Amino acid sequence: MANDQALELTPPPSRFVVGIDLGTTNSALCYVDTAHSPWRIQVLDIPQFVAAGQIEARPTLPSFHYQPPVNQVAPLPVPPPFDWPRPYVVGQWARDAADSPGRVIASAKSWLCHSGVDRTARLLPWQPADDVSRISPVEASSRYLAHLRSVWNRRFPSHPLEAQDVVLTLPASFDEVARELTVQAAAAAGLARVVLIEEPQAAFYAWIY
Numbered sequence: 001m002a003n004d005q006a007l008e009l010t011p012p013p014s015r016f017v018v019g020i021d022l023g024t025t026n027s028a029l030c031y032v033d034t035a036h037s038p039w040r041i042q043v044l045d046i047p048q049f050v051a052a053g054q055i056e057a058r059p060t061l062p063s064f065h066y067q068p069p070v071n072q073v074a075p076l077p078v079p080p081p082f083d084w085p086r087p088y089v090v091g092q093w094a095r096d097a098a099d100s101p102g103r104v105i106a107s108a109k110s111w112l113c114h115s116g117v118d119r120t121a122r123l124l125p126w127q128p129a130d131d132v133s134r135i136s137p138v139e140a141s142s143r144y145l146a147h148l149r150s151v152w153n154r155r156f157p158s159h160p161l162e163a164q165d166v167v168l169t170l171p172a173s174f175d176e177v178a179r180e181l182t183v184q185a186a187a188a189a190g191l192a193r194v195v196l197i198e199e200p201q202a203a204f205y206a207w208i209y
Contacts, residue, residue: 016159019169045058052068062091064097065135065140122135149191170182
């Protein structure tokens with residue numbers, strides 16, 4: 001009886017196996033559809049703002065966060081293929097907003113492993129503009145993952161990302177706190193089925209493939 005109950009609590013294998021590189025500069029998502037044979041690794045193109053009012057799909061999502069002034073956020077003629085509206089953007093437009101440092105967050109992943117600060121505190125941007133709300137490195141990382149999740153769920157509505165097995169890469173230099181904070185960021189983005197692997201191990205798997 002106990003074994004039967006354990007089996008009932010174990011989630012079934014997911015249709016997709018998803019790999020996410022939550023990078024310092026760029027993030028990317030690859031996946032395998034286990035219903036297809038032979039298995040083949042595919043890259044998910046990621047729709048994102050590339051400029052005000054302009055959305056394009058790119059193979060990577062720059063790991064940058066930008067809170068634009070209200071007058072830069074114009075209504076869109078059609079809903080974008082990700083969660084919107086929201087008071088911030090991530091990706092290409094955020095990366096290109098370098099002339100607004102008080103509105104841009106970069107290298108959130110580096111802050112996750114910064115043992116000299118409270119990594120859960122609202123630190124970023126370091127010197128914010130007057131109308132910008134600071135967020136923690138954990139929340140910034142979570143927002144990158146949430147964008148990937150929203151893009152995925154519109155591409156595969158019958159197989160939401162939160163129901164798939166997700167492998168998330170980490171630098172080998174991450175300490176135990178940074179690892180746990182990465183898991184927290186994933187959970188805040190709605191991703192509970194996450195396995196962490198170190199980047200050298202991921203690179204080795206890629207070389208074998």
